[in-house]
Amino acid sequence: MSAEKNWNNLSVKLKCRCLMNLNFKTRYRFRRTSKSEMSIIDGLPISFESVTVINEDLNPCASVVIVQDKNNKFTITSRQLYFKQDTILPLLNYILEKGRVEQFVVRSSEKDEVFSNGPNLEDSVAIKWEMSRFLREMKQTLRAMEETLKPKTNWSDLPSELKMECIDYMTLMERWNLRQTAHVERDLVNSRKIFAETVIVDDKFFSVTTKSGIGNFFISYEYDLEKLKRTCRFITFVLQKLSANVLKIDVESYDVICTIANDLSEDEFLELNTIIIVHNFVVEIHWWLSLLKKCVNVVIVEKDDDYQLDYVAKIPAVFNAETIQYIDVKNIRVLESLLKAWIEQPPKLNSEFQMRFQSFISIGPLSRMDRCIETQFDEHSDLLILQTNDLEKLILVFQLNKQREVFTYLISPNQEPYDEFSGWKHFGKY
Numbered sequence: 001m002s003a004e005k006n007w008n009n010l011s012v013k014l015k016c017r018c019l020m021n022l023n024f025k026t027r028y029r030f031r032r033t034s035k036s037e038m039s040i041i042d043g044l045p046i047s048f049e050s051v052t053v054i055n056e057d058l059n060p061c062a063s064v065v066i067v068q069d070k071n072n073k074f075t076i077t078s079r080q081l082y083f084k085q086d087t088i089l090p091l092l093n094y095i096l097e098k099g100r101v102e103q104f105v106v107r108s109s110e111k112d113e114v115f116s117n118g119p120n121l122e123d124s125v126a127i128k129w130e131m132s133r134f135l136r137e138m139k140q141t142l143r144a145m146e147e148t149l150k151p152k153t154n155w156s157d158l159p160s161e162l163k164m165e166c167i168d169y170m171t172l173m174e175r176w177n178l179r180q181t182a183h184v185e186r187d188l189v190n191s192r193k194i195f196a197e198t199v200i201v202d203d204k205f206f207s208v209t210t211k212s213g214i215g216n217f218f219i220s221y222e223y224d225l226e227k228l229k230r231t232c233r234f235i236t237f238v239l240q241k242l243s244a245n246v247l248k249i250d251v252e253s254y255d256v257i258c259t260i261a262n263d264l265s266e267d268e269f270l271e272l273n274t275i276i277i278v279h280n281f282v283v284e285i286h287w288w289l290s291l292l293k294k295c296v297n298v299v300i301v302e303k304d305d306d307y308q309l310d311y312v313a314k315i316p317a318v319f320n321a322e323t324i325q326y327i328d329v330k331n332i333r334v335l336e337s338l339l340k341a342w343i344e345q346p347p348k349l350n351s352e353f354q355m356r357f358q359s360f361i362s363i364g365p366l367s368r369m370d371r372c373i374e375t376q377f378d379e380h381s382d383l384l385i386l387q388t389n390d391l392e393k394l395i396l397v398f399q400l401n402k403q404r405e406v407f408t409y410l411i412s413p414n415q416e417p418y419d420e421f422s423g424w425k426h427f428g429k430y
Contacts, residue, residue, distance in 0.1 A: 015040055024048075024067055025074045028091065042098055050103040051095055053088070053134070063088050063138075067095075089138055096131045104131055160188060167192050171215035172208060176234060196244040203253050206235055211245075232259040239291075243271045249288055250278035257287065269293030279303055292317030299325045302334075302358075319347055325354045332361050335397075335406060336369070339386060342395055343371050346388040346410055353408035363399045363406055 007015075019027060019041055031041045052066040065076045065088050076091065095101065104127050106113045115130045155163070167175060167189055179189040198209040204222040208215075219234075221227040239260065247270065251257060274297040279285045285300065292298075298321045318324060319341070326334060335355055342353075363382050367375045373394075374385040379401065386395040394413055399406045 012040060016044060019044060023072050023074070024069060025076060028094070031094075045100075046098055047100040048095065048102065050105060051092075051101050051131075052105040052107065053092070054107045055138075065091055089135065089142065092131070092135055092138075096128065096135065101127060101131070104134075106134060163188055164192060172217045172238065176237060179237075190240065192241065193243050194238055194241045196242065198246045198248070199238070199242065199244045200248045200250070201235060201256075202250045203256065206231055208238065228256070229259065232256060236260050239270065245273045246276065247272050247274070248276040248278075252280045270295070273297065274299065277301065286315075289315050289318055295321050297321060297323045297325070299327065301327045302329055319345075322350070323352045323354065325356075327356045328358045329355055330358055332357075332363070332365060335363070335408070336366060339366070339369065339395060339397070339408070342408075342410070343386060343388050346390050346393040346395070349393060349410050349412060351410045355406040355408070357404040357406070360402055360404050363397055366397060 010018075015037075019030070022030065024046070027041055027044075031038050048067055048069055050066075050068045052068075054064040054066070067074045067076060076088070102116070104115045113130075115127045158166075163185075167178070170178065172194070175189050175192075175194075179186040195210075196208050197211045198207075200207045205218065205220045207219075208217040210216055219231055221231045236259075270291050271293055272295045275288070275292065275295050276299040277285055277288055278301045280303050289298070292315070295317050298318050324338075329335070335353075338353060342351075363384060364377065366372065366384055369386060371386045371388070372384055373387050374383075376383040381401060382399045384397040386397070388395060392412055394411050396409045396411050397406065398409075
């Protein structure tokens with residue numbers, strides 16, 4: 001026969017015998033586990049030789065209780081009792097209601113008060129009364145402390161400047177929920193920039209990653225049209241004031257683009273370090289790039305066989321970018337159209353255009369361009385130099401033999417092409 005027993009399967013009588021052998025500190029902690037244990041422990045007799053409260057600064061949250069019975073002496077602080085509130089008031093209240101106390105001592109910075117129980121009924125009533133009075137005073141002190149710590153001002157009373165400071169520390173969903181409450185809050189939220197590390201807009205999900213990791217956001221809406229409509233409004237809200245390091249766009253759904261485009265006003269622009277567009281159709285890429293106010297790096301991953309880059313190169317934010325990367329190009333016409341745009345109005349010196357063809361295509365046919373002033377084709381590489389409308393700027397086009405990567409760079413006439421190319425980084429992979 002097994003001797004193993006679960007505590008819950010023990011009879012009340014056996015539980016009482018076990019609990020009587022526990023010291024007061026353990027018994028009091030055990031009392032907090034369930035209502036059944038609380039009712040059993042409260043029915044057990046309990047007595048104390050002395051209860052001492054050390055209350056130096058009259059703070060109920062920092063007081064200490066010293067409990068002494070016939071066999072043991074315990075020093076108990078609030079944090080040892082698993083209280084929801086960091087005070088000793090529940091412990092003293094329990095002792096007052098359930099225990100017999102021979103001596104009650106209160107030690108404070110002002111004086112020590114000692115109340116002793118005696119053989120007369122009056123003595124027992126007196127010590128109970130003194131403990132009750134002390135508890136009432138501590139409760140009043142605790143209420144006064146809570147009132148002092150309670151904020152005196154609610155959100156609606158805060159000035160706009162302080163509200164905007166608070167909004168800067170909110171997550172995206174907190175901002176989104178706040179702007180639904182009133183027109184004033186909507187205007188305040190819309191006036192603040194949203195800073196992010198990486199933002200991804202995809203046909204299946206939308207995600208925002210911050211540098212610290214606090215406030216990261218991810219939502220999936222694949223195959224759920226209603227959720228997609230609601231999410232598009234949220235995406236619009238984020239894009240309205242977005243300032244991000246990287247924005248990646250991989251959207252094939254024309255409905256998603258139209259929904260976002262309808263909600264964005266013409267005077268809203270994106271400030272980005274890098275934008276990555278997985279291009280599927282003409283309207284999409286032109287619309288996203290036209291939103292750019294400032295962007296250092298523009299990366300386009302081509303999926304449209306028939307698209308041309310000719311007018312995209314003339315978009316101000318793209319034209320002024322330090323680096324443009326065009327990946328998986330099907331033919332050389334894209335490069336030629338960009339070169340023509342640079343010839344007509346060359347950007348700043350050291351602007352760079354990097355291209356990766358889907359398969360190897362030689363830049364040799366570009367030597368037929370009217371502005372080509374120098375060519376060099378050998379067994380290692382192909383090099384072209386084109387003249388621009390600005391006499392202080394030349395376009396250098398370089399390709400290693402049998403390589404898909406092509407590098408285009410703006411240089412001044414006194415720069416050596418090979419010196420410039422030796423400092424270039426390898427084509428980035430996105």
